[in-house]
Structures are given as structure tokens and as C-alpha cells.
Amino acid sequence: MAQNAFYAQSGGVTAVINASASGVIEAAREHPHRIGTVFAGRNGILGALREELIDTGKESDSAIAALRSTPGGAFGSCRHKLASLDDNAREYQRLMDVFRAHDIGYFFYNGGGDSQDTAHKVSQLGERLGYPVACIGIPKTVDNDLPLTDTCPGFGSVAKYIAVSVREAALDVASMCETSTKVFILETMGRNAGWIAAAGALAQQSRNDAPHIILLPEVPFDEAAFLAKTQATVDRIGYCVIVVSEGTRYADGRLLADAGTKDAFGHAQLGGVAPQLAELVRERLGLKFHWAVADYLQRAARHLASATDVEQAYAVGRHAVELALAGGNAAMVTIVRLADEPYRWKLGNAPLARVANMERKLPKAFISRDGFGINAAARRYLAPLIGGEDYPRFKNGLPAYVTLKNQTVQKKLPPFEI
Amino acid sequence: MAQNAFYAQSGGVTAVINASASGVIEAAREHPHRIGTVFAGRNGILGALREELIDTGKESDSAIAALRSTPGGAFGSCRHKLASLDDNAREYQRLMDVFRAHDIGYFFYNGGGDSQDTAHKVSQLGERLGYPVACIGIPKTVDNDLPLTDTCPGFGSVAKYIAVSVREAALDVASMCETSTKVFILETMGRNAGWIAAAGALAQQSRNDAPHIILLPEVPFDEAAFLAKTQATVDRIGYCVIVVSEGTRYADGRLLADAGTKDAFGHAQLGGVAPQLAELVRERLGLKFHWAVADYLQRAARHLASATDVEQAYAVGRHAVELALAGGNAAMVTIVRLADEPYRWKLGNAPLARVANMERKLPKAFISRDGFGINAAARRYLAPLIGGEDYPRFKNGLPAYVTLKNQTVQKKLPPFEI
Numbered sequence: 093m094a095q096n097a098f099y100a101q102s103g104g105v106t107a108v109i110n111a112s113a114s115g116v117i118e119a120a121r122e123h124p125h126r127i128g129t130v131f132a133g134r135n136g137i138l139g140a141l142r143e144e145l146i147d148t149g150k151e152s153d154s155a156i157a158a159l160r161s162t163p164g165g166a167f168g169s170c171r172h173k174l175a176s177l178d179d180n181a182r183e184y185q186r187l188m189d190v191f192r193a194h195d196i197g198y199f200f201y202n203g204g205g206d207s208q209d210t211a212h213k214v215s216q217l218g219e220r221l222g223y224p225v226a227c228i229g230i231p232k233t234v235d236n237d238l239p240l241t242d243t244c245p246g247f248g249s250v251a252k253y254i255a256v257s258v259r260e261a262a263l264d265v266a267s268m269c270e271t272s273t274k275v276f277i278l279e280t281m282g283r284n285a286g287w288i289a290a291a292g293a294l295a296q297q298s299r300n301d302a303p304h305i306i307l308l309p310e311v312p313f314d315e316a317a318f319l320a321k322t323q324a325t326v327d328r329i330g331y332c333v334i335v336v337s338e339g340t341r342y343a344d345g346r347l348l349a350d351a352g353t354k355d356a357f358g359h360a361q362l363g364g365v366a367p368q369l370a371e372l373v374r375e376r377l378g379l380k381f382h383w384a385v386a387d388y389l390q391r392a393a394r395h396l397a398s399a400t401d402v403e404q405a406y407a408v409g410r411h412a413v414e415l416a417l418a419g420g421n422a423a424m425v426t427i428v429r430l431a432d433e434p435y436r437w438k439l440g441n442a443p444l445a446r447v448a449n450m451e452r453k454l455p456k457a458f459i460s461r462d463g464f465g466i467n468a469a470a471r472r473y474l475a476p477l478i479g480g481e482d483y484p485r486f487k488n489g490l491p492a493y494v495t496l497k498n499q500t501v502q503k504k505l506p507p508f509e510i
Numbered sequence: 511m512a513q514n515a516f517y518a519q520s521g522g523v524t525a526v527i528n529a530s531a532s533g534v535i536e537a538a539r540e541h542p543h544r545i546g547t548v549f550a551g552r553n554g555i556l557g558a559l560r561e562e563l564i565d566t567g568k569e570s571d572s573a574i575a576a577l578r579s580t581p582g583g584a585f586g587s588c589r590h591k592l593a594s595l596d597d598n599a600r601e602y603q604r605l606m607d608v609f610r611a612h613d614i615g616y617f618f619y620n621g622g623g624d625s626q627d628t629a630h631k632v633s634q635l636g637e638r639l640g641y642p643v644a645c646i647g648i649p650k651t652v653d654n655d656l657p658l659t660d661t662c663p664g665f666g667s668v669a670k671y672i673a674v675s676v677r678e679a680a681l682d683v684a685s686m687c688e689t690s691t692k693v694f695i696l697e698t699m700g701r702n703a704g705w706i707a708a709a710g711a712l713a714q715q716s717r718n719d720a721p722h723i724i725l726l727p728e729v730p731f732d733e734a735a736f737l738a739k740t741q742a743t744v745d746r747i748g749y750c751v752i753v754v755s756e757g758t759r760y761a762d763g764r765l766l767a768d769a770g771t772k773d774a775f776g777h778a779q780l781g782g783v784a785p786q787l788a789e790l791v792r793e794r795l796g797l798k799f800h801w802a803v804a805d806y807l808q809r810a811a812r813h814l815a816s817a818t819d820v821e822q823a824y825a826v827g828r829h830a831v832e833l834a835l836a837g838g839n840a841a842m843v844t845i846v847r848l849a850d851e852p853y854r855w856k857l858g859n860a861p862l863a864r865v866a867n868m869e870r871k872l873p874k875a876f877i878s879r880d881g882f883g884i885n886a887a888a889r890r891y892l893a894p895l896i897g898g899e900d901y902p903r904f905k906n907g908l909p910a911y912v913t914l915k916n917q918t919v920q921k922k923l924p925p926f927e928i
Binding site: 101104105107135138162163164165166168169170171172252255256257259260261263264265266267268270271272276278294295364366367382383384385386387388389391392393394395396398475478479480481483486488489490491493 | 519522523525553556580581582583584586587588589590670673674675677678679681682683684685686688689690694696712713782784785800801802803804805806807809810811812813814816893896897898899901904906907908909911
């Protein structure tokens with residue numbers, strides 16, 4: 093007898109998380125005898141706690157298909173992390189109450205490390221609280237820092253955006269460097285893991301191509317070496333393009349961004365490691381600079397998504413449903429690499445117990461000897477992830493992204509204080 | 511009898527200035543009996559002064575065709591502005607000497623206001639210095655601030671990049687605003703004219719769509735009104751997306767970016783009005799924010815170029831050659847709008863004497879009543895300029911941009927001190 097499903101988007105959204113939602117809902121619709129309605133949580137897990145359940149059955153097949161090419165989180169996401177059972181048993185009890193009230197037997201949670209941890213707890217507590225639910229984690233994070241999966245949906249598209257932006261901006265700087273800008277700095281996301289900044293290296297075709305320096309959170313910032321390499325690059329080819337991860341730190345662990353703000357201004361953080369580095373280049377080398385901070389533009393840029401990333405994001409959503417229907421539980425869908433070139437991959441899964449709260453950083457084996465870039469092994473890993481283009485439909489010069497009805501179902505329970 | 515031509519790229523480059531170069535060279539190749547070789551100046555006018563003349567005859571037809579979809583300045587550009595004759599007669603004399611030495615009878619100068627001024631001076635001095643040259647200006651500037659032309663090649667593509675980026679980032683913010691970022695600020699180029707920031711408004715489809723606030727250099731910054739509208743927007747729809755032009759100023763003329771840096775830090779300018787505004791929002795409204803500075807990414811983004819812009823950039827290049835062959839001189843090619851919708855345009859020209867050093871700002875008639883956006887008239891003007899997509903060829907997940915040989919011809923004159 094069919095039970096309903098709950099799906100939620102959690103943490104920072106991406107250009108392709110809605111493709112995963114599309115995969116979940118389309119797969120579920122193929123099994124009406126097993127899965128009734130797919131309820132989407134409004135603003136992630138908060139939607140379950142508040143009993144704000146979006147009835148995706150109200151959305152047309154074409155609207156659900158259009159999610160595949162719409163960035164952001166169509167149902168809303170959140171940064172709410174569930175506490176441990178001991179600290180907050182009532183939240184888990186509430187989840188079970190809501191699931192029971194709406195006959196929800198499947199829990200699909202689409203997110204990063206914290207979210208997989210939540211999915212894991214829910215899977216453990218179902219039995220204990222007398223209401224078993226099949227819990228499947230769907231990987232998502234631009235940071236590419238989830239363990240046990242070859243890559244994380246969302247990352248390939250950011251990687252492509254950064255690599256393309258570096259190649260394009262470098263052509264601009266190269267044209268102007270004779271009389272104008274000599275140093276260009278692009279700041280990327282990546283608080284703890286340098287995967288996104290590392291992907292900038294894919295813009296290189298030959299030795300002198302940008303980026304000339306990549307600063308990674310995994311490599312303690314060496315100011316003297318950085319300034320020397322910047323000057324040497326300008327002396328050799330006339331300009332220097334630098335990609336810096338927002339999480340770049342000094343040896344003592346301080347973020348460059350923080351450090352700069354505190355030391356130089358002694359007041360509130362404006363954020364931005366790029367302007368800090370630019371100021372360093374100006375003070376110490378006296379070179380003309382420009383800097384850019386892509387921020388949300390990089391993770392929302394569906395117009396430049398990697399076709400490989402879109403396909404994988406959709407596939408992990410579909411597979412989560414198939415896994416649940418096959419009796420799977422307490423597992424996260426994973427992407428398994430079969431070959432680098434030509435790139436071949438398949439889907440697998442890993443126990444949530446092993447995924448939860450682990451963080452995969454850029455391995456030493458991928459970092460170049462001088463620490464200012466990546467090596468051939470890293471390129472072999474990264475290159476296929478940005479492969480292919482998957483342009484959204486455009487109308488009047490702009491991407492025609494879908495907006496859902498997002499109608500919630502009638503509440504059956506009293507309000508809940510979060 | 512055929513004479514050679516000189517072509518140079520001047521000032522800040524764009525995603526489509528090479529399309530104009532492609533138009534010039536392809537048109538010239540169709541008239542071998544009238545135009546011999548097209549020499550491109552290495553790094554703009556400096557190439558002429560230094561007698562560094564790139565022989566475009568060495569480039570294949572396919573390479574020249576590929577310029578149409580390659581951003582940046584393929585021959586190098588520069589920010590060198592020629593002084594007036596009285597101040598620096600020897601530079602003009604040198605130009606004439608170089609032109610004479612290489613039998614150059616056509617001068618095609620591809621740039622903005624300053625560059626059109628240079629072209630104007632060269633056209634005047636040819637006669638006076640005993641070596642007449644047909645001088646044709648080719649419009650180019652992302653700032654869209656040249657007079658007498660409906661638009662400037664380069665602008666449409668930046669406008670499209672900003673509008674698409676606002677639509678995409680807004681979907682991200684809307685997904686997260688319940689528990690995270692409430693205010694997102696995107697800084698655009700535009701020191702004196704607000705055309706680029708204004709184009710962000712094209713992202714709007716309905717009343718509550720982003721951008722909710724646009725700050726223009728043409729409108730003195732009203733801090734109280736800005737903070738009130740930001741808070742009201744967050745209260746009404748949960749988040750607020752702001753597009754700010756780098757040239758936004760206080761009533762007394764100070765740039766916000768400068769002001770912030772001097773007042774708050776009392777030391778060197780890091781640049782960036784976006785972080786300054788973000789700090790204001792944090793201090794006065796206590797709202798969580800994110801900000802982005804697109805910088806060169808916006809004007810180099812050939813991957814997202816406006817097909818209309820590419821077509822016009824190529825067309826003005828071709829027309830410059832046709833105009834010169836028809837006996838035109840001391841004129842700049844212009845784009846003449848025939849209809850808004852469906853958009854129709856043709857090519858025309860205007861005397862350089864009337865173009866030189868004029869700056870067209872966003873007219874009051876295009877600015878909304880509250881000064882935080884644009885009106886319907888502005889939309890009618892802007893909408894067609896971002897129309898159509900013209901994707902470059904991609905290879906291995908990245909745009910396959912062309913690199914030219916850029917071989918210079920043998921020098922015939924002694925070196926020249928600039």
C-alpha cells in the first residue's frame with residue numbers, strides 16, 4: 093500500500109539542486125502504487141517541523157521537468173541543523189508526529205554534511221520512536237567536500253563557472269596590462285576545502301596561461317612566496333591572474349579576510365579576501381590591480397551549468413527513490429567514477445553513518461609542489477566534471493526559469509515552537 | 511591604387527570588440543584592389559607610435575572569423591590618450607611618419623569617447639601635416655555613454671550578464687532568506703553613467719522581483735531612503751536584492767566607495783562600494799548580507815554575449831571600411847534605432863567633431879520616481895539590446911577562444927620615445 097514521501101532541500105543551494113528534486117519527483121510519479129504524494133518541505137527541514145508541506149502533486153509534469161534547468165532551491169532551503177536526540181528529542185518526536193499524520197514513509201534529504209547527519213539521525217530514531225521511515229540522503233554541495241562519493245552535484249557547475257570566468261577575465265587583463273591592470277584577483281567560495289578555487293586551473297591550456305597563482309585553504313598562506321611569484325609572473329608575461337579561496341588562512345589558522353579587517357581597520361568585517369590581497373599587492377609591489385568576488389553568482393549560474401553535473405544531480409535524485417523502493421535505508425546515494433577519460437561513472441550508495449559530518453578536503457596529492465596550484469592528477473579528476481553545456485531555455489534575452497505553485501497541504505497538528 | 515589600413519583597439523576591452531575587428535578585416539579582404547594590408551596596432555595607438563604593426567594578413571580567414579566569438583582585445587589595447595597638438599605635436603607627427611612609411615591611408619580607431627577624440631585629431635592633422643588619412647571611428651564601450659549612437663557595442667552583452675546574474679542570484683537568496691542571507695548586493699561597472707546597473711532591472715518579471723533597489727551615479731545617494739526601502743523590502747518579501755553602480759555618489763559628489771574607505775578605515779582604498787553598502791546594512795539594519803563584485807567578469811563574459819550586441823559589433827566594423835571606401839572621413843559609425851519592438855536598427859555615421867569627449871548619461875526620463883530604479887521607457891530602450899544568445903564553441907567544457915599569431919612587420923623608422 094502506497095505511503096507518501098517527504099523531500100527537502102538543505103543548506104546552501106546550487107545551480108542544480110532542483111535537478112535532483114526533479115529526479116525524485118519524476119521517479120516517484122512512476123510508482124503511484126508505492127509512493128503516493130511527494131511532499132516538499134517549505135524551507136527544508138523547517139517545513140517538516142512546522143508542518144508546512146508543499147504538495148508537489150499540484151505541479152504539472154512540465155513544471156517538474158523545468159526544475160531540471162532552474163537554479164536555487166524551488167521549495168526553499170534552510171541552515172537549521174537538528175540537534176542531537178539528547179539535546180532536542182522533541183524535534184525528532186515532532187518529525188515523527190508530522191510523518192505519521194501525513195502517512196510519510198520515505199524521507200529524502202538533499203544536502204551536504206550536516207544534512208546527511210540529520211538524515212542519519214532520523215533513520216536511527218524512526219524505529220526508536222515507533223515510526224520507521226526509509227531515510228535516503230541525496231548529495232549536494234558546491235564545496236565538493238562530501239566523503240565516499242566521487243563528486244557532489246553542484247560542484248561541477250561552479251567549477252565550470254570559475255574556470256570559464258578565469259579564462260575570459262584573463263583575456264581582458266592580457267589586453268590591457270601594457271598600460272593598465274597588472275594583477276587580477278578572483279575570490280571563490282570554499283571556507284575549508286579548496287576544490288572550487290582549484291577548478292580555476294582548468295582554464296590553463298599552456299604554461300603561461302592564467303591562473304598563475306591559486307591560493308587554497310589547505311595551504312598556509314606564505315606572504316613572501318606569494319609576493320615573489322606575483323612579481324615574477326608580471327615580469328615574465330606582463331600580468332598575473334590569482335584565484336583565491338575565501339578560506340585561505342595564515343599558518344596560525346587566521347583567515348586572510350579576518351586578519352586584514354582586524355589589523356588594518358580595527359572594525360567590523362566587510363568580508364572579502366580579494367580586496368585584502370589586492371591591498372597587499374598595492375602596498376608591497378605597487379602594481380595596478382582589479383579584483384572580483386563572484387559570491388552567489390558562481391553557485392547560481394545555471395546558464396553555464398556543466399551538463400555532466402546536471403545529469404548527475406538528476407540521476408542521484410532518481411536513484412534515491414529507486415533505492416528506497418528496493419528497501420534501502422540510512423544510506424546516501426553516491427557517484428562512483430569508473431574512468432577518467434573518456435569519463436564513465438555509475439551510481440552507488442554509502443551508509444549515512446559513515447558519511448555524517450566527514451569533510452573531504454583537497455588532498456595533498458592534488459596540490460602542486462610550490463603550493464600555488466594543482467597537479468596533473470588533480471586535472472584528471474576535475475576535467476570531466478565541467479564537461480558539456482546544458483543551456484536553459486531563454487526568452488527575451490533571459491533564462492526562462494520556472495516558478496512553482498508551492499501550495500501547502502492542510503495542517504493536522506497543533507503549531508510547534510522551534 | 512591600394513593603400514594599407516591601420517586598426518587599433520583602445521581603452522577598456524569588451525566581450526565583442528574583437529567582433530568589430532573581425533568585421534573590419536573581413537570587409538577589407540573583400541576589397542584587395544582598394545585596401546592592401548590591415549595593420550593592427552599592438553596595444554592600441556601605442557603600436558602606431560612604436561611602429562609595432564601587427565600584420566593581420568598573416569592570420570587565416572578562420573582565425574579572423576573566430577575573433578567574432580573571442581572576448582578581450584586580440585591585438586592588445588591601451589589607456590594612452592593622445593595629448594592636444596599644441597601639447598604634443600611630435601606624437602601626431604610620429605603617427606604621420608609611421609603611416610607614410612607603411613603607406614597607411616585608412617585609420618580605424620575602435621574605442622570610446624577619448625578614442626573618438628584621438629581619431630578626430632588625427633583626421634584634422636592629416637591635411638595639416640601633409641599626409642591625409644581617412645579616419646573612421648568605430649564605437650565601443652560597455653558604459654554605453656557615447657553620444658549620437660543608439661547604443662555602444664559591448665554594452666548589450668554586459669547588460670545581459672548583469673540581468674541574468676541578478677535573476678540567478680535572486681533565486682538563490684529567495685531560497686535561503688528564511689534562515690540566512692536577507693540582503694544581496696551586486697556591484698556593477700559604471701563610474702559616471704548608470705546604464706549597466708540600470709540593465710539589472712531587466713531581470714524583473716513581476717512587481718516583487720529582484721532587483722528591488724538600483725543605485726545609479728545619476729542619483730545622489732540618500733542613505734535614509736535607501737535603508738528604509740531595504741528594510742521595507744525585507745519586511746514585505748523576506749529579502750532584498752540591490753544593484754549598485756561603482757560610481758554611486760553622495761550629494762556632495764564623493765564616491766560611496768571612497769567615502770567608506772576614508773571615513774571608516776582611514777587608509778588606502780580597497781575599492782568596492784558593495785562591501786561599503788553591506789557594512790551600512792549590517793550596522794544600521796542588522797540584516798545578514800552577501801555581496802558580489804563582478805568587475806572584469808561582466809565585460810569579458812563572451813559565453814553569455816547578447817546576439818544583438820555581437821551582430822552590431824561586427825556590423826560597425828564592416829561599415830567603417832565601407833564608409834572609408836565611399837570617401838568618408840572624420841566620422842564615427844553609429845547605430846540608428848528604427849523600432850523598439852520588434853527591434854529594428856540600421857547603421858549611420860556622425861561627425862567625430864560632434865562625438866569627441868561627449869558623455870551620455872542615463873537620462874532623468876529613464877529613472878523611476880523614487881530614484882531607485884528605471885521606468886517603462888528605459889525598459890523599452892534596454893530590452894532589445896540583450897536579445898538573443900550567441901554561444902562560443904566549447905571544447906573540454908570551456909570556450910574555445912582563438913589566439914592570433916600577432917606577427918609585427920619590419921620596422922622602417924628609428925625608435926620613438928613616448
